Amino acid sequence: MRLLTIELDRPRCEGHGLCEEAAPDLMHLDGNGELVIDVPQVEAGTPEARAAAAAVRVCPVAGLRLA
Amino acid sequence: MSGQEPVARVVVVGNGIAGLTAADALRDAGFDGELTIVGDERHPAYSRPALSKALLRDELDAHELPAPTHGATELLGVAATGVVPQRRVVQVGGEELPYDRLVIASGSRARRLTDDPGEVTLRGLDDAFALRERLATRPSVVVVGGGPLGMEVASGALASGCEVTLVSQGRPLITQLGRHLSDLFTTSALEQGLTLVETGSARLDGPSRVLLADGTALEADLIVTAVGDVPNTEWLAGSGLARCGALEVDHRGLLRPDIAAVGDVAALPTPYGTRRIPLWSSAIDQSKVAAAALIRGEEAPPLSIQPYFWTEGFGLSLKAVGFMPPSGEPEYVDGGPGGPALIRWPGAAAAINYRIPIPRLRRAAAA
Numbered sequence: 001m002r003l004l005t006i007e008l009d010r011p012r013c014e015g016h017g018l019c020e021e022a023a024p025d026l027m028h029l030d031g032n033g034e035l036v037i038d039v040p041q042v043e044a045g046t047p048e049a050r051a052a053a054a055a056v057r058v059c060p061v062a063g064l065r066l067a
Numbered sequence: 068m069s070g071q072e073p074v075a076r077v078v079v080v081g082n083g084i085a086g087l088t089a090a091d092a093l094r095d096a097g098f099d100g101e102l103t104i105v106g107d108e109r110h111p112a113y114s115r116p117a118l119s120k121a122l123l124r125d126e127l128d129a130h131e132l133p134a135p136t137h138g139a140t141e142l143l144g145v146a147a148t149g150v151v152p153q154r155r156v157v158q159v160g161g162e163e164l165p166y167d168r169l170v171i172a173s174g175s176r177a178r179r180l181t182d183d184p185g186e187v188t189l190r191g192l193d194d195a196f197a198l199r200e201r202l203a204t205r206p207s208v209v210v211v212g213g214g215p216l217g218m219e220v221a222s223g224a225l226a227s228g229c230e231v232t233l234v235s236q237g238r239p240l241i242t243q244l245g246r247h248l249s250d251l252f253t254t255s256a257l258e259q260g261l262t263l264v265e266t267g268s269a270r271l272d273g274p275s276r277v278l279l280a281d282g283t284a285l286e287a288d289l290i291v292t293a294v295g296d297v298p299n300t301e302w303l304a305g306s307g308l309a310r311c312g313a314l315e316v317d318h319r320g321l322l323r324p325d326i327a328a329v330g331d332v333a334a335l336p337t338p339y340g341t342r343r344i345p346l347w348s349s350a351i352d353q354s355k356v357a358a359a360a361l362i363r364g365e366e367a368p369p370l371s372i373q374p375y376f377w378t379e380g381f382g383l384s385l386k387a388v389g390f391m392p393p394s395g396e397p398e399y400v401d402g403g404p405g406g407p408a409l410i411r412w413p414g415a416a417a418a419i420n421y422r423i424p425i426p427r428l429r430r431a432a433a434a
Contacts, residue, residue, distance in 0.1 A: 012129075014384075015422040015423075015424075016375075016377065016386065016425060017423070017424030017425040017426065017427075017428075018348060018375070018425055020424050020425070020426060021424075021425050021426050024426070028424065029422070029423075029424035032422065033421075033422020033423060033424070034422075050095055053091070053136065054091075054095075056133055057087070057088060057091060057132075057133070057351070058348070058351055060114050060116050060117065060347050061114065061117060061121070061129065062114060062131055062132050062133060064133075065133055066133070
């Protein structure tokens with residue numbers, strides 16, 4: 001089992017929230033529009049990992065990484 | 068594969084966000100065969116919206132995307148020159164690439180006012196870096212085009228310390244975003260020192276002169292045109308795939324069962340007729356749906372797009388959902404005129420200098 005970490009580059013985040021739309025179970029924007037990573041680690045190959053990858057991909061400012 | 072023939076080879080033409088997402092989504096749909104991406108730019112896939120925003124301001128890496136994980140063979144810096152659907156091959160640099168499924172994501176290019184290769188536009192990464200360098204020398208600038216791109220370029224040029232005139236056919240942004248948002252951005256732009264010239268038409272007269280409808284000439288060190296985009300479909304001439312230069316796809320993004328067209332190049336069915344929706348998240352949504360449809364056929368869900376659009380400039384940041392322009396005056400859901408605000412029209416909503424997750428903005432539009 002390999003764990004992947006969702007990393008947020010906070011200064012880049014513009015608060016679009018497209019990532020929340022792609023992976024609502026893993027992250028959300030709080031009341032101030034700040035992104036909160038609710039599930040910072042996902043297991044490679046699982047639906048969660050695919051959702052995390054989709055969230056990373058959809059960010060137009062590349063504020064997220066999955067490593 | 069639900070009774071369909073096996074899919075061993077997929078070719079994706081185009082390495083923008085549409086091609087990249089299609090490649091990812093093909094893998095997500097279970098395709099583990101040979102995947103090839105053909106991109107005419109030598110750069111890895113990047114974020115195009117950033118080019119006229121953060122990249123123009125200061126952030127040199129604002130366009131960079133995480134490295135791809137789709138494991139495709141990437142042929143970059145070469146253009147596809149044709150498709151023969153009957154033989155299922157794509158022509159690339161004199162070679163033929165066979166495919167079982169093809170994704171056309173060849174994007175669009177800047178519409179130009181002249182045939183002069185020196186006409187300055189902003190569409191690709193090379194354009195953006197070149198424009199940054201020019202702006203750093205603080206030339207006087209005329210931007211031709213009052214759409215979102217023209218406004219972003221004008222804002223970036225002002226922020227670089229240039230004297231900037233925007234030439235717009237009618238009020239800036241009014242065609243794209245409607246009167247309310249147009250007024251908001253125009254007011255802010257004028258306050259920040261933009262010179263605005265409205266004209267019925269404009270044409271370039273050499274590298275440093277713009278002629279307006281009334282015969283007036285504007286001169287500047289640098290003229291940038293931002294007058295829309297043209298889908299890249301010429302390379303498909305003779306393939307029978309394009310109709311009058313348009314790639315009209317079905318509600319799963321398919322031209323035929325084995326060929327999808329996605330992103331800025333594709334015209335898709337919408338509540339407002341068949342049209343292109345050349346926006347970041349539209350490209351992503353289209354690509355996911357079409358990739359699944361290529362692998363899984365009619366089991367795959369159809370496309371449902373509620374466009375998401377954002378722009379920034381002159382101290383304003385706008386996020387909007389729904390088909391634009393909206394009609395009539397908006398209702399203020401939160402905040403008020405002149406400050407951060409969440410506003411809505413029937414079927415559309417916008418956030419101005421107001422941080423809000425997209426799902427909530429979508430709910431405001433639907434309310």
